[in-house]
Amino acid sequence: MDLPYSLLILAVLLIAMFLAQVILRKRYNFRCADCGHVFSPSALVMKLTPHRFGTKLLKCPQCGKVTWAARMPKS
Numbered sequence: 001m002d003l004p005y006s007l008l009i010l011a012v013l014l015i016a017m018f019l020a021q022v023i024l025r026k027r028y029n030f031r032c033a034d035c036g037h038v039f040s041p042s043a044l045v046m047k048l049t050p051h052r053f054g055t056k057l058l059k060c061p062q063c064g065k066v067t068w069a070a071r072m073p074k075s
């Protein structure tokens with residue numbers, strides 16, 4: 001009889017992951033490694049692009065180059 005409990009845990013985890021993504025997106029901008037332009041990627045781009053240790057593979061809207069953009073806290 002532990003199935004409903006497992007589902008509850010799963011639901012809580014999914015909500016927590018969703019909230020973490022929303023918070024992460026609100027808190028951080030990304031800085032182009034090439035020209036230094038700071039930009040905020042869309043939610044879809046955030047989901048689809050690879051990331052590693054505080055950086056993300058993003059295309060800069062300013063210079064158009066794809067770089068490992070550094071995550072920056074929003075001021």
Ligand SMILES: [Zn+2]
Pocket residue numbers: 032033034035036037060061062063064065
């Ligand atoms: Zn750039």
